[in-house]
């Protein structure tokens with residue numbers, strides 16, 4: 001489903017990623033863990049086209065998306081969230097989700113000639129919000145949301161975008177325990193639904209409960225890969241995490 | 244007499260409404276820091292005037308003004324597509340200056356500093372808009388139409404895409420939005436309307452020269468946008484009345500016209516300062532840009 005082959009990226013002197021390869025199987029959850037600065041976010045950026053890679057290839061359902069622009073990668077089925085949420089602050093919560101649902105049907109002329117959101121589209125947007133319990137905030141502006149609500153909304157927005165692969169960058173980070181539980185339960189539900197997910201997360205307990213496979217990055221290299229229990233027993237991982 | 248003077252001021256209000264609501268389309272709704280609006284206005288005015296002087300009918304000159312300015316906006320958006328904020332502001336400012344320089348120096352086409360006199364009054368279906376009152380009716384129709392057009396675009400699904408590009412271009416792209424194309428369309432439509440304003444102006448004054456399109460002309464238009472509030476069309480209309488009408492009493496106090504020009508600029512500056520200090524979002528501002 002998602003195949004990464006020899007991804008490399010340098011920022012000046014920093015080798016953010018060096019020759020990283022692994023696969024994410026269809027319908028599975030792969031967790032990407034590693035210390036700060038290991039290159040986890042950089043990896044999601046390369047896959048989603050946000051950052052241009054130096055070398056390597058990224059296959060999404062067999063199509064190489066390496067070197068494509070973010071909007072092209074999105075249309076090829078990659079949806080993502082960001083480590084700190086990137087919402088459209090002056091738009092409403094509902095509009096943020098509608099933007100994800102309304103792929104490609106927003107031509108200037110159609111709008112100019114009076115096309116408005118169909119009832120069906122609005123219903124889908126509302127049910128996307130229901131999923132993260134933000135229905136009562138539908139008409140609030142995003143800039144008025146709390147951090148936890150932003151995280152939830154960004155997740156709902158990423159889900160609303162038609163996709164085959166979901167990339168989540170630390171969905172649980174920085175939110176209070178209540179929201180944390182809420183987000184964790186959404187992610188677990190996604191797994192049950194058969195979503196294909198690549199997830200960056202620090203919380204090992206959560207990762208063990210949700211991931212089929214774990215990939216451990218350190219200084220831009222894969223130092224371990226396997227099931228959660230295999231990885232937890234790995235010496236190098238213990239060192240990287242304790243040291 | 245006083246009625247004719249008032250009608251004259253209202254014609255100016257209408258022209259400024261067209262300029263300001265179209266500038267809102269790029270600055271307020273799309274977040275494009277477009278300071279080239281006077282350039283588009285000039286392109287429209289010259290296109291319209293040259294065609295009118297060559298005997299073309301009003302409707303053609305008027306539409307051509309929009310189309311020429313819109314094309315210019317589209318072209319300008321191509322190399323500047325990647326520019327943001329201050330850099331885009333500088334590039335569009337440079338463009339305005341370029342248009343001014345061309346108008347001043349391309350003597351064969353524009354007659355340079357001599358300008359283009361004798362632009363005929365507009366005629367539509369055999370009706371000539373030859374006095375100030377009938378022209379006011381025409382200008383009001385164009386102003387209302389511009390307002391409705393921008394309102395329609397802004398409140399549509401496409402307007403939502405404009406807002407997403409304004410608030411976070413990268414996030415919009417990761418949702419599959421073609422940000423570059425979106426910005427091109429926004430700048431081109433904004434320029435189209437500015438071109439129509441230019442045509443109105445040329446037909447109204449019946450004479451244009453490069454000095455009507457200096458960068459100073461941008462000051463009142465920007466003042467209207469800031470005072471009205473970003474992305475607020477109602478605020479913009481109110482502000483257009485304020486900015487055009489507020490300096491007028493100066494004339495009656497008996498200031499010489501050499502003082503009135505600079506005094507107007509001072510009034511705009513004070514108005515702007517007051518808004519920025521006491522009401523940073525303007526009359527009805529809806530968006531916060533960072």
Ligand SMILES: Nc1ncnc2c1ncn2[C@@H]1O[C@H](COP(=O)(O)OP(=O)(O)OP(=O)(O)O)[C@@H](O)[C@H]1O
Nearest residue numbers: 011014016034035036037038039040041042043083
């Ligand atoms: N745009 C950039 N320019 C220069 N260096 C960068 C850039 N982005 C990332 N880096 C560097 O690349 C390395 C990997 O960063 P990255 O953000 O991918 O780490 P991470 O694993 O996501 O860390 P964290 O857990 O803190 O989020 C770091 O050394 C970082 O400083």
Ligand SMILES: [Mg+2]
Nearest residue numbers: 040041042083
């Ligand atoms: Mg990171």
